[in-house]
Amino acid sequence: MQATPSDVSRPAQQSARKTPPTEQGVSTTSVHAGEARQKSNNAITDSVVLASTFTFENTQSIIDFIDNDEERGEYGRYGVPGEQVVERKLAALEGAQEAILYSSGMAAFVGVLNSTLSSGDEIVFFDECYHRSREYCRKYLSKFGVVTKEVKTGDYDAMEAAITPNTKMLVSESPTNPHMSVIDLDRFAAIGKQHGVTTIIDATLATPFNISPIAHGVDLVMHSATKYLGGHNDLLAGVVLGTKELLAPIRKLRGIMGSITTPHNCYLLQRGLKTFGLRMKQHNENGLAVARFLESHPRVEKVYYPGLETHSYHQIAKETMRGYGGLVTFLVKDADWKQTAAIVDAAKMARIAPSLGGVETLIEQPLVMSYFQCTPEERVEFGIDDNMIRLACGIEDSVDIIADLEQCLAAQ
Numbered sequence: 001m002q003a004t005p006s007d008v009s010r011p012a013q014q015s016a017r018k019t020p021p022t023e024q025g026v027s028t029t030s031v032h033a034g035e036a037r038q039k040s041n042n043a044i045t046d047s048v049v050l051a052s053t054f055t056f057e058n059t060q061s062i063i064d065f066i067d068n069d070e071e072r073g074e075y076g077r078y079g080v081p082g083e084q085v086v087e088r089k090l091a092a093l094e095g096a097q098e099a100i101l102y103s104s105g106m107a108a109f110v111g112v113l114n115s116t117l118s119s120g121d122e123i124v125f126f127d128e129c130y131h132r133s134r135e136y137c138r139k140y141l142s143k144f145g146v147v148t149k150e151v152k153t154g155d156y157d158a159m160e161a162a163i164t165p166n167t168k169m170l171v172s173e174s175p176t177n178p179h180m181s182v183i184d185l186d187r188f189a190a191i192g193k194q195h196g197v198t199t200i201i202d203a204t205l206a207t208p209f210n211i212s213p214i215a216h217g218v219d220l221v222m223h224s225a226t227k228y229l230g231g232h233n234d235l236l237a238g239v240v241l242g243t244k245e246l247l248a249p250i251r252k253l254r255g256i257m258g259s260i261t262t263p264h265n266c267y268l269l270q271r272g273l274k275t276f277g278l279r280m281k282q283h284n285e286n287g288l289a290v291a292r293f294l295e296s297h298p299r300v301e302k303v304y305y306p307g308l309e310t311h312s313y314h315q316i317a318k319e320t321m322r323g324y325g326g327l328v329t330f331l332v333k334d335a336d337w338k339q340t341a342a343i344v345d346a347a348k349m350a351r352i353a354p355s356l357g358g359v360e361t362l363i364e365q366p367l368v369m370s371y372f373q374c375t376p377e378e379r380v381e382f383g384i385d386d387n388m389i390r391l392a393c394g395i396e397d398s399v400d401i402i403a404d405l406e407q408c409l410a411a412q
């Protein structure tokens, strides 16, 4: 089954809101898309091919390969056999022409920026984001003469005002990590188009199950496939999706950087994707149930979850999302960082760990897990409160996640 571009004949908003841009249902697509009907050894599964290099019969076959741009293995750093199946599957799920797989989400992000930007260029990004993405832009892109400008998340006028003739990219997550703010994708894409600037959305927290940025006109989408796409906390991977044209130079640089997934990881990702639709339904249900429970708990000051009517981005979330995912961030009422840590430490089922999107529920205090080395001023700037807890709901039964949280919140 071939990857299909997004369905341009349907109004973008309607298709993005109501129906995923897949030819068949999401679960059918995750099980079958991208796979050959008849595979090696007549096996129902794809084989894992462990090879760092690929042989040619003779010199003429090398010349044919180069001249005809044949699809076959050459050298492992340029790509491994199993990755094409996964790339086609992910492209079909996203409604993108193509996908490029990477060794991690960060490798995907760095790969896109490095291949697109040159010294003197500028990027503008919404300031709520995964801390390593911000760190890469601030500390490393600047070394190569690229200017990064941060504007307040959701301030589209500020984003537009920050654009200069040197601006090459507009960058955002949706929803953002860990505040769960949701971007108006139509508006974000329109600003990019109007100024001839490439737009990219990191949709890791939503996945193609819940949003379709390309259907809104966004140029590139990326995900940390380590999270919901892999889904089992057992692999690292990243993916960038878009048109063939935009992805061609990005793939070239990946071949030089060597930031590819291993054959075994490709297999794990393909296997994880088989249950993507089922898992996402459960993550969405759990996220909403847990957010509602927390919202009504006397020890909770605030809940960040776009599915809640009280969330400041609920309206735009309803317009752009089909579900709201498993990540719920909340603030504990009148608690300092140690009292907050005691609540995390009381977890009996949820595991204390970074990451999200796997089958196991994970709990963490962002202040300690990701921002411990920041100054108090930086934490204020990044909106990381001492009493903040991030809960990544797994696929367990929501009653059990809630029971665990209930006893955590009873901790002193």
Ligand SMILES: Cc1ncc(COP(=O)(O)O)c(C=O)c1O
Binding pocket: 104, 105, 106, 107, 130, 173, 177, 202, 204, 205, 223, 224, 225, 226, 227, 236, 237, 238, 355
């Ligand atoms: C929104 C977001 N983008 C990117 C990444 C980076 O992904 P990876 O850990 O696969 O490099 C993460 C990791 O937590 C993330 O949450």
